[in-house]
Amino acid sequence: MQPFSDKILAALADHTGLASSALKLESPRDPGLGDIAFPCFALAKERKLPPPAVAAELAAKLGTSLEGITVSATGPYLNFRIARPLLAREVLAGVERAGAKYGGSSDGADKTIVVDFSSPNIAKPMHIGHIRSTILGASLVRIFRHLGYRVIGINHIGDWGAQFGGLVVALRRWKSEVDLERDPVLGLLDLYQRSKEALKHDEEFQRESVAAYQELESGREGEVRELWRWVTEVSLRGFNATYERLGIAHEFVRGESYYEPLLASTLERVKSAGVTEISEGALVVMLGAVDKGLKATPCLLQQTNGTTLYATRDLAALFSRWEEFHFERCLYVVGGEQKLHFRQLKAVLVRMNEPWASRVEHVDFGMLLGPGRVKIASRKRGEVLVLDDLIDECVEEAARVIEAKNPELAGKAQVAEQVGIGALVFNDLKRERIKDVIFDKREFLAFEGDTGPYLQYTHARLASILRKAQASGDAALGAEPDFAALENAGEILLRIARLGDVARAAAARAEPSELSQYALALAREVSTWLTQPENRVLGSEPRAGAARLALVRAAKTSLGIGLSLLGMAAPEEM
RNA sequence: GCGCCCGUAGCUCAGCUGGAUAGAGCAGCGGAUUUCUAAUCCGCUGGUCGGGGGUUCGAGUCCCUCCGGGCGCGCCA
Numbered sequence: 001m002q003p004f005s006d007k008i009l010a011a012l013a014d015h016t017g018l019a020s021s022a023l024k025l026e027s028p029r030d031p032g033l034g035d036i037a038f039p040c041f042a043l044a045k046e047r048k049l050p051p052p053a054v055a056a057e058l059a060a061k062l063g064t065s066l067e068g069i070t071v072s073a074t075g076p077y078l079n080f081r082i083a084r085p086l087l088a089r090e091v092l093a094g095v096e097r098a099g100a101k102y103g104g105s106s107d108g109a110d111k112t113i114v115v116d117f118s119s120p121n122i123a124k125p126m127h128i129g130h131i132r133s134t135i136l137g138a139s140l141v142r143i144f145r146h147l148g149y150r151v152i153g154i155n156h157i158g159d160w161g162a163q164f165g166g167l168v169v170a171l172r173r174w175k176s177e178v179d180l181e182r183d184p185v186l187g188l189l190d191l192y193q194r195s196k197e198a199l200k201h202d203e204e205f206q207r208e209s210v211a212a213y214q215e216l217e218s219g220r221e222g223e224v225r226e227l228w229r230w231v232t233e234v235s236l237r238g239f240n241a242t243y244e245r246l247g248i249a250h251e252f253v254r255g256e257s258y259y260e261p262l263l264a265s266t267l268e269r270v271k272s273a274g275v276t277e278i279s280e281g282a283l284v285v286m287l288g289a290v291d292k293g294l295k296a297t298p299c300l301l302q303q304t305n306g307t308t309l310y311a312t313r314d315l316a317a318l319f320s321r322w323e324e325f326h327f328e329r330c331l332y333v334v335g336g337e338q339k340l341h342f343r344q345l346k347a348v349l350v351r352m353n354e355p356w357a358s359r360v361e362h363v364d365f366g367m368l369l370g371p372g373r374v375k376i377a378s379r380k381r382g383e384v385l386v387l388d389d390l391i392d393e394c395v396e397e398a399a400r401v402i403e404a405k406n407p408e409l410a411g412k413a414q415v416a417e418q419v420g421i422g423a424l425v426f427n428d429l430k431r432e433r434i435k436d437v438i439f440d441k442r443e444f445l446a447f448e449g450d451t452g453p454y455l456q457y458t459h460a461r462l463a464s465i466l467r468k469a470q471a472s473g474d475a476a477l478g479a480e481p482d483f484a485a486l487e488n489a490g491e492i493l494l495r496i497a498r499l500g501d502v503a504r505a506a507a508a509r510a511e512p513s514e515l516s517q518y519a520l521a522l523a524r525e526v527s528t529w530l531t532q533p534e535n536r537v538l539g540s541e542p543r544a545g546a547a548r549l550a551l552v553r554a555a556k557t558s559l560g561i562g563l564s565l566l567g568m569a570a571p572e573e574m
Numbered sequence: 575g576c577g578c579c580c581g582u583a584g585c586u587c588a589g590c591u592g593g594a595u596a597g598a599g600c601a602g603c604g605g606a607u608u609u610c611u612a613a614u615c616c617g618c619u620g621g622u623c624g625g626g627g628g629u630u631c632g633a634g635u636c637c638c639u640c641c642g643g644g645c646g647c648g649c650c651a
Contacts, residue, residue, distance in 0.1 A: 293577050303649040310651050450599040457613045465610050531615045538610045
């Protein structure tokens with residue numbers, strides 16, 4: 001797209017006398033009108049002429065000066081149509097050249113993006129409440145990496161807090177009563193829930209729990225520290241198994257405990273910036289001066305009893321991350337419920353005159369709700385929807401579908417894994433992240449229409465054509481492509497040409513759904529094209545076949561990249 | 575009460591940071607199969623873009639206001 005729009009902008013600038021940066025191109029509503037459009041409204045106003053007249057005049061002036069691009073005036077619009085052979089040659093060569101890097105860039109050279117995502121709590125299995133942050137974050141990591149950024153994914157696990165006192169006591173008392181061998185995380189969940197119950201009624205349990213947490217906080221080695229470490233390790237092992245299935249890896253796992261030693265210096269840093277005050281016995285930063293909406297909600301850094309708070313830890317993490325990475329952007333993939341918290345954090349940075357305050361972003365997302373818009377997290381024990389179970393269910397459904405549709409398929413188990421997970425992942429990424437998601441198994445398990453499996457299926461069909469061409473030694477393989485055969489593939493070519501722009505937009509807005517929608521549109525266009533008998537690739541006239549084969553290859557590459565950026569597998573067969 | 579978010583077809587959503595007749599998927603109905611994989615494709619049915627003002631040559635998109643739903647609001651994370 002770029003080379004064509006640049007050429008057009010240059011020509012327009014030439015004929016209007018305006019800077020090309022002042023001119024805006026867009027895509028026509030109806031693709032039949034052209035590939036690129038220039039609305040003449042602004043120019044017409046300036047010249048005090050009717051827009052259609054300006055368009056007609058420009059069309060006449062430009063005439064045939066743009067090689068391979070025809071210009072026409074339709075009402076107030078100037079429409080440009082790129083000759084299909086030229087479009088095909090340029091676009092397909094571009095994909096060929098870049099391969100898996102197609103649509104990427106070097107935008108991010110020497111720039112670091114920190115992505116804080118997933119962040120489950122230890123001693124509990126990951127449940128579906130963690131799915132959104134995990135999947136969104138993982139996709140963002142891939143998108144930024146594709147654009148050449150150095151990306152640091154951080155898993156800010158919840159591994160600290162008073163609740164661990166209770167867990168330690170529960171371990172002491174009831175360790176033998178639960179099965180910590182077979183599935184330690186589920187065993188720990190059981191103990192964790194028993195400890196919460198005991199904390200309500202059992203006074204001795206309470207005392208012991210407080211003592212255990214104090215012991216943990218003291219940093220001394222010993223039984224408590226040992227147990228905490230074991231819990232952390234076991235939990236992480238469980239998380240990692242899930243991450244591995246989803247193809248996710250963090251650069252760093254740094255829980256709250258990691259920042260524990262930095263709390264004192266963090267408080268010092270904020271205090272010495274002169275922005276703190278004591279309010280109702282607590283140490284706070286007033287924020288009304290930098291953000292009117294925060295007049296009534298100061299940021300609390302230290303409780304009356306001297307202990308620190310959530311915001312203190314996140315500030316410690318932010319300072320540490322800034323010193324270590326000097327990030328271009330630091331993204332927090334955290335639910336929208338915490339908007340106030342992140343707004344406060346940024347406001348504190350602004351009050352401290354930290355010049356990098358604007359680089360900190362809360363990448364918020366809508367809630368995952370149960371049927372009837374009930375909060376999932378509020379579900380009672382026994383109803384916890386463990387993420388692994390949900391993944392299993394999706395994979396099993398995928399296996400059933402494969403059994404029904406393609407029982408001869410080699411490597412069925414692996415494909416079922418890819419497709420089941422693909423459905424799950426795509427369901428979370430297909431709409432704007434801010435939208436709430438209603439948990440509905442029919443949605444997760446749907447494999448038709450606008451779904452992950454649809455994208456994967458289209459990819460597999462393209463792969464199949466390439467495979468068959470190779471296997472049969474089709475005459476198209478060695479032929480010189482005749483791009484005139486791609487006259488009716490304009491939409492696909494234009495779509496392929498836009499991948500880079502879409503990836504950029506997705507990164508800028510931290511919005512993977514841009515790519516989801518792109519992939520859906522591409523798959524739909526490709527499927528339609530493939531269905532038409534006149535576009536048959538194999539066994540057709542060799543030069544036409546060669547052109548179509550090149551299109552199939554480029555479409556497969558582009559769709560494959562789209563899937564990969566979303567964090568989905570692109571099966572060759574399914 | 576204050577702050578923020580959402581409201582487009584029966585359902586779930588797109589609508590390219592104001593532009594040419596508002597688009598998909600699901601559901602419903604009707605078609606296409608000696609298939610380069612029917613997990614597909616084609617057609618039909620379905621919309622006062624929550625209501626009302628305003629800005630503009632032009633508003634689903636920007637501003638104001640009202641309505642409906644949600645999230646959050648000092649010693650939890």
